[in-house]
Amino acid sequence: MSARSGLIFEELADKAVRAPARHFGSQLGKAPRLPRPRPETTLRILMEKVVIIGSGCAGLTAALYAARANLQPLVLTGTQPGGLLTTTSIVENYPGFPDGVGGYELMERMQKQAERFGARVKFGTLEAADLSQQPFVLTVDGEPLETETVIIASGAGHRHLGLESETKLENKGVTYCATCDGALPIFRNQPLVVVGGGDSACEEALYLTRFGSMVYLVHRRDALRASKIVADRALSNPKIKPVWDSVVTEILDVKQDKVTGVRLKNVKTDAESMLGCAGVFIAIGHVPNTQFFKGQIAMDDAGYIIPKKGAATNVPGVFVAGDCADPVYRQAITAAGMGCAAAIEAERYLTGLGK
Ligand code: NAP
Numbered sequence: 001m002s003a004r005s006g007l008i009f010e011e012l013a014d015k016a017v018r019a020p021a022r023h024f025g026s027q028l029g030k031a032p033r034l035p036r037p038r039p040e041t042t043l044r045i046l047m048e049k050v051v052i053i054g055s056g057c058a059g060l061t062a063a064l065y066a067a068r069a070n071l072q073p074l075v076l077t078g079t080q081p082g083g084l085l086t087t088t089s090i091v092e093n094y095p096g097f098p099d100g101v102g103g104y105e106l107m108e109r110m111q112k113q114a115e116r117f118g119a120r121v122k123f124g125t126l127e128a129a130d131l132s133q134q135p136f137v138l139t140v141d142g143e144p145l146e147t148e149t150v151i152i153a154s155g156a157g158h159r160h161l162g163l164e165s166e167t168k169l170e171n172k173g174v175t176y177c178a179t180c181d182g183a184l185p186i187f188r189n190q191p192l193v194v195v196g197g198g199d200s201a202c203e204e205a206l207y208l209t210r211f212g213s214m215v216y217l218v219h220r221r222d223a224l225r226a227s228k229i230v231a232d233r234a235l236s237n238p239k240i241k242p243v244w245d246s247v248v249t250e251i252l253d254v255k256q257d258k259v260t261g262v263r264l265k266n267v268k269t270d271a272e273s274m275l276g277c278a279g280v281f282i283a284i285g286h287v288p289n290t291q292f293f294k295g296q297i298a299m300d301d302a303g304y305i306i307p308k309k310g311a312a313t314n315v316p317g318v319f320v321a322g323d324c325a326d327p328v329y330r331q332a333i334t335a336a337g338m339g340c341a342a343a344i345e346a347e348r349y350l351t352g353l354g355k
Pocket of ligand 1 (some may be wrong): 092093161199200201220224227247283284328329330331
């Protein structure tokens with residue numbers, strides 16, 4: 001998805017810069033052969049009307065609406081094109097798909113739909129943002145990019161337990177995505193641990209029952225936070241065993257450089273225990289990806305951007321959509337709705353400027 005998108009953007013940018021050379025060539029008979037600009041150079045030359053940071057449900061819906069408003073939005077994918085939903089196996093609650101739809105497929109469809117109307121999706125990572133003056137200047141993969149409006153749809157990343165052993169064993173049996181890693185040979189027919197009590201943890205546990213010999217769902221309380229339908233499905237699965245009132249205090253074994261188990265503490269009794277497993281899947285919620293806007297945009301203590309009048313922010317010309325501004329609903333469909341609102345607001349803002 002990303003490579004294709006990047007190519008499309010570079011082609012467009014390249015055409016925009018080369019157009020004058022063709023024009024002169026036709027007047028003078030022979031076109032002077034200008035050096036072909038490198039794609040990085042074109043990023044610096046173009047002034048964008050709308051740059052959308054993030055390519056999840058919020059970002060791609062904003063792209064669809066902005067593209068249909070003829071604003072040729074540029075979408076920066078970030079490191080995870082399609083956003084977190086691409087790591088979900090099946091999405092059952094997105095309207096219009098009575099049999100559910102794969103997370104990756106849904107995002108691919110959204111991208112195609114936005115591109116059909118002129119959105120450009122570029123594989124690029126934001127490194128810095130200066131929103132203090134117009135035009136806004138974004139640094140993307142080392143290059144400055146100027147834009148009249150910004151739609152922040154940067155989503156949220158996985159929350160970590162914060163254990164040293166977690167960091168040391170990441171990708172060595174510790175993971176944050178069952179859909180991405182669950183089928184790895186190291187997890188096959190082995191006991192596995194999922195940490196968390198929300199919808200994500202339950203869905204991860206259910207998915208892992210396909211591979212593990214047993215899935216232990218370690219939760220810090222004695223009731224799941226997950227929606228009833230998902231919680232019931234998880235708790236009635238014979239291969240899922242809940243471990244209530246417990247937190248992981250250490251993941252073993254750093255010395256062996258692989259996961260062999262977890263050390264648990266019962267938060268009610270303080271009793272410690274060990275549980276052998278080959279994998280630890282952490283699904284304890286998310287942290288908004290808003291660090292680049294800290295100090296420039298109003299946000300709450302947890303880092304969620306505080307929207308103003310729908311999709312606006314405290315900075316005129318900067319709009320926000322999706323999980324980076326939503327600590328409450330965090331659904332694909334609510335993110336898409338916010339993306340739509342942000343694009344409509346961006347269009348109205350530009351119209352107000354006479355653009
Ligand atoms: P979540 O609903 O915030 O749940 C996070 C879980 O992790 C909670 O059970 C929480 O415990 C636990 N937790 C948080 N910090 C922890 C820590 N430091 N140590 C141990 N446990 C910790 O997150 P989510 O499950 O990722 O869901 C996010 C949103 O996406 C929700 O709105 C959810 O409904 C939605 N979602 C929906 C679906 C679906 O509809 N199919 C699928 C996935 C996600 P407490 O319960 O004690 O707070």
